[in-house]
Amino acid sequence: MSVSATWYLTLAAVLFTIGAVGLLVRRNVLVMFMCVELMLNAANLTFVTFARRLNDIAGQTAVFFVLVVAAAEVVVGLGIIVSIYRRRPGATADDLHGLKG
């Protein structure tokens, strides 16, 4: 039984939504960060599916760019997180309340 492209796209959309909702409701910065990764990979899945359906390689190459960027984001993001939480315990977004107007 062959799986049509629509299923992949739907899966990607579901993953993306899970990621987006997760980022908005979870308070742990690391988990929020993982949600972002989920969203990026949902996009990657979409790219690949469309590339296959369009029989076009550009979509597949796009995935590489996204992966590289995601890796760079991980590096910097973790760096920032570490530099902050070295000086304070816990890693929830609710602890970040020094800034408000």
Place this chain on the structure above:
Amino acid sequence: MTSTFPYLTTLILLPAGAAVVIALIPSAQRRLVQVVGFVASLAVLGIASAATVAFTSGYGGYQFVSSHQWISVFGISWSLGMDGISLFLVLMTGLLFPIALAASGERAADKSFVAWILVLEAGCLGGFLALDLLLFFVFFELTLVPVYFVIAGWGHERRGYAAGKFFLYTLGASAFLFVGILALVAIHASQTGVTTFDVRALTDTHLSGTAGVLLFLGFTAAFAVKMPLFPFHTWSPDAYREAPAAGSLLLAGVMAKLGAYGIIRFDLALFPRAVVTLAPLLLSLGAIGIIYGAIVAAVERDLKRLVAYSSLAHLGFIVIGAFAISREALTGAVLQMVNHGLYTAALFILIALLYKRLGTFSVKEMRGLQRRMPVLAGVFTLVMLASIGVPGLNGFVGEFLILAGTFLTHRWWAVVATAGVVLAAVYLLWAYQQAFQGKPTIEAGAVHDLSWREGLTLAPLVILIVLLGIFPGPLLNRIGPSVTQVVTHVEVVAHQRPPQVGSPGVALRTTGAQR
């Protein structure tokens, strides 16, 4: 006219340049600041007088026109011109600024105060002289900044509040003017293919009924707030009350005229049909302003606020004169703008003198001042009578012309406005009676009468109040032809069918534009 001296450009650039010079003087050099400021404002008066002398009487068009490209990308030009309507406003502006500086005492040596006052003078003169709509807007807006600083920096207790309220009201209202100007120019450009802000060219724009009415309302909103016209006046009692004497004087004397001038110069010229359609509305607002201002003034015990409300009433007269669309009424309105500037300035100076002696603006705390300061009381009486509109003083001529002209075209509004004259007599005489008559509460010798320096500051105003009451002829000769042109333009355009020259495409685009 034979001379090619650029009167108008000089009129604007001289105070602006003087402001820059003053900004460069070290602020410790207070005498130098005072002298430079006063001399510069006197020089402006001199140039304005020279322009008045050189002005060709009996010609209604613009004179001393100077046009230079400024921002060609947007089609904005530095075009200035003067006609009978702006002539005496310019002269009055030139006169009131040195008087304002003279009435400011030690403050006239404050570097930033003098610089802001001169910037304000440049802005006001630019507003009266601009023939380019956007240039007018630039000056119109630019006047806000110095007034804000003058009120906020040198005003009374609630100056921050008053200055902010004034600024926001006016800036908010000019949003409509700004968009209105741009829309008018866009419609004009779509009809002719030429992007220009020149008011002389824009007069020919063909506007559909709705577009004309909407643009008229947009323009008038800004002017009505600036004047102020009822019900857009709520900023003015606060601003007049909290501003220093020079600020109140210039706000009421000059800035208010910028709004009234805008109505006469731009509303009447650009939207004649909308003017005729909406004249009853504006006339009613003017009439309500007269009655409302008079009633509130009657119960107001703070002298400065009282004058603010009486100004509201007087500006109501000017609005009625402008929208009555008759030659006499409009002439009267223009004349009344000058007259109101003169006697209101004198009133504010007198009130400041009272404050200096008594430390209060409240009529309740004044009593029997006539006995203690007979000369000051005499001058006050004279100026007050001018404000009421007693024959023989300048206030009478303008109000009479307005009422006579309005009676011809819009009878019932004239009747209501006449009631306002009676009310004015009531509240001013009442206030006068309370403050100046009766048993003095202060001891003899506790306050001194008018000093020669204070008298000298008031003298030009008092002389003009009397002189213009007896000989208004020279003014009327110069105002008349320009007013005739405006009124003829309104009548010709408004009572005709829409011009037939427009192609169907043009009509389509203008209707599209009103959405």
Place this chain on the structure above:
Amino acid sequence: MKLLAVLTIVTPHVNYVAILPELILIGGALLLLVSGQLVFAKIPTAFYSIGSGAIAAAALVASLVIWHDVQARGPFTTIADSVAVDGFAIVFLVLVSCILILASAIANDFLVREGIDGPEYHVLALLAGSGAMLMAAANDLILIFVALEIMSIPLYILAGMDSRRRESGEAAIKYFVLGAFSSAIFVYGIALVYGATGSTNLPQIASYLNTNIITSNGVLLAGLGLLLVGFGFKVSAVPFHMWTPDVYQGAPTPATGFMTALAKAGGFAALLRVFFSTFGVLRTDWQPLLWAIAIVTLLLGAILGLVQRDVKRMLAYSSINHAGFILVGLAAATSQGISGSVYYVFVYAILVLGSFAVITLVGGKGDENHDLDAYRGLGRRQPVLAFAFALLLLGQTGIPLTTGFLAKLYVITAAVRAHSYALAVIAMLSAAIAAAFYLRLVFLMYGVKLPVGSGGDEGALSLPVTGEPDDGLDPTGSVPTGVNIGRVVVPVPTAVAIFVTVAVTVVFGIWPGPLVDFVHAAHFLF
């Protein structure tokens, strides 16, 4: 595997001159980074600042060379059509170079004052600058995404640069999480657009849209909407603005100014190109959306700005209001509107750099003196600095004879020509509301007396006034405790930078020809 077998991959030709400014910035940044390790002696901070300024200046020269080239030969594309070298890109190349030069001067004094040694600040700034340049020149959605990240990632770090202040780290993490979130949304938008049109290349998308009549393609419109969300985050348009006030307040002040100018420049460059040039055919679909976003952005920025006590937060809301104005130009969807938006971005970037430079100075050592009260009486303590700041604020207000007025005139003209009168009126009303908080700051600087004996008072306002009413009623400015009102130290490089921003604001406000003509060159290739 079948897919790969049929396609032979051809390495595209690369015109290196066309991307010279970006290369100079990246190469220069790397050189700066290692230069510290090449010599054994400790290199003073000023060296890095000068180096960074010089690199940016070299990028400026390279941009002008390309401009000359484009004027002579016309616009072109390179690297397999993924980079467009047109007037539009070059205007932004020049703008970004100028931002970098000014920012390096401003940052130097800050770094010296705060004792943040090393080249990192400048290296990151240069890298972010190269990202912004690429965003303006990118002609492919994937490249826009990569450039967006090249710009954003260094900005996240810059926001957290001042490691001793807790707020700085907090700003960094907020900026980072929301930035990454918006990037993910953006990528997903690209994927959907790719699925709907079969390409990520902007001209190819445009030609696809031109040849195929698309009515309500859900995937395409969803993709477009997600792209708008991604851009909306970067340029802080409501409702994607939540991070702005926090990040502006927490980030080191010179970084805030730099970030504002750069992110607005890069973000709007790509936004304008993608929406107007590529998806121009679909304008009836996105115009109402942009119209609505512009209105809420304008109003929310102006209204919330009113209640702020922290100057940096206040300017954050002001930047939201300005973003609304720039969107007004795009919502008009005419070439005049685009020129207006470009002009607005240009003018605003300069204004905001100058404003934050002043705030950096007033912030004082520790970068903490940002309450409105810190500005009380500045006009009398330091008239020149206060006057410069007042001019910058009046420029942001849009008072005539400043570039800010012309920028508003430009976009509002475009809106009026596009018959969106309501938008035009609301925009100007929001400017009037925003004027209230700019003026409050100006009023604080000029309006209130200093407590007796705090020095520097030349007595202008405190002399006994004789000829006038109302003396002695002045509430002598009660400066709350904890606010440092000492003399603000004004180092020369920052002073020069502020002077340049003020001069640009006033000179081109009165004589706008050259700047307007330059911005007029901002035409799209496609």
